[in-house]
Amino acid sequence: MEARHLRYALALAEHQHFGRAATSLGIAQPPLSTQIAALEREVGERLFDRTSRGVFPTAAGEAFLARARTALAEMNRARIDAGRAARGETGRLRLGFIGSALLDPLPGVIGRFRRTHPEVRLSLQELDSSAASAALLAGELDVAVGRGSPRGAGVEDLVSVPIGEDHLVAVVSVVHPFAGRPSVAAAQLAGEPLVVSPDAANSYLRRLFGADPAVLDGAALARDIHTIAGLAACCAGVGLGPNRMRMIARKDIWFCDVEPRFRLPDLQMSFRVTDSSPVLTAFLSVVRRNCASVGTRLDALLARHPAATERQPGLGAS
Incomplete structure (x- = not known):
């Protein structure tokens, strides 16, 4: 049994006439009659009564057609779903x-x-x-x-x-001595308690403090940039992070560029x-x-x- 057999049966039920159903399907009447007969043999039941007034579904036919509509609808949805998945619209x-x-x-x-x-x-x-x-x-x-x-x-x-x-910036409380400055020297940062991310402390910031990498050993660690800014606002230390941190809207912090400019990975x-x-x-x-x-x-x-x-x-x- 194929999808076309289901479509043939539904078309015949709709038009109640082999000729009109065949025309709607774009095929000749004899092949349609042959296919419907083959479908009935496969199902093992008479699906349509052929009368002088037209062709009408039997009780078995009505039950079959209900399932056929559902099956075709599911097949169509399957085709649509497959296409959407292939286009990356689902998943x-x-x-x-x-x-x-x-x-x-x-x-x-x-x-x-x-x-x-x-x-x-x-x-x-x-x-x-x-x-x-x-x-x-x-x-x-x-x-x-x-x-x-x-x-x-x-x-x-x-x-x-x-x-x-991005490049490195320092963030401090508005009451910190660095507040109000457009920039701060890397050498000045070495004498301050720092707030940094674990990633930064264990990798690229080692280059900034190459002459004294121990500066980072006592730094407060904060994974999130908002935490870095928050700890700086609390005067817990000078926060170091990417320049995009300036997008954090807080009135209790101040950002300074680090000189010389230190490009981040x-x-x-x-x-x-x-x-x-x-x-x-x-x-x-x-x-x-x-x-x-x-x-x-x-x-x-x-x-x-x-x-x-x-x-x-x-x-x-x-």
Whole structure:
């Protein structure tokens, strides 16, 4: 039994005449009669009464037709669902990110993705950069956004693209001696209690205090940029973080540039090179439209990873 047999039976029930039903189906009458007879043999029941007044469903036919309508409707929904899944309109995306990415650029990316793909289940988890990389490598995330390139065994299986540049700033209470200054020297920071993220303390800030790395040993650790700003407001220390922290709206803190300007590792978006998920393709398309210059860099990276090149045509879709 095929879908066309169900359509034939429904058309015959609607038109109550073999000729009219055949015309509506775009086939000749004899093949329709043959197919209906074959369907009745397969079902093992007479589905239609052939009378001089027309062709009418029997009781068995009515029961069959009710199920046929449901079956065809389900088949149509299955076709639609398959197409939507293939276009990345349904499914799941697991995204891990560091907190500062929620200031920029993730609000624009996530907001647009939510609007254009409302039926994708978006799982969001704040993680530090090393934890996000580990979760991505373990298959627990589909996309990770962290500071700097992922590290660890298996990173050769990831694609990473920069999605944001930034530099270091200091944040202090408005009653701190640094308040009101446009900038503060790195050497001056060495004599202050500091508030930093664990990621920063264990990696790139070591370069800032290269002459005296012990400066960081007593620093207060706060994973979230809002916590860094909050502790600075409490005079717990000088907070150090990305310039995008200036987007935090508080009247009790003051931001200073760090001199000489200290560029932070780029925000990097990473995903597995072998991940051919249509949902990931759709997400990358949104990233390309929202993050300046990411598109060409992402295409260039994918070009060097043959396993992912089949994804490229979908990335440029608008």
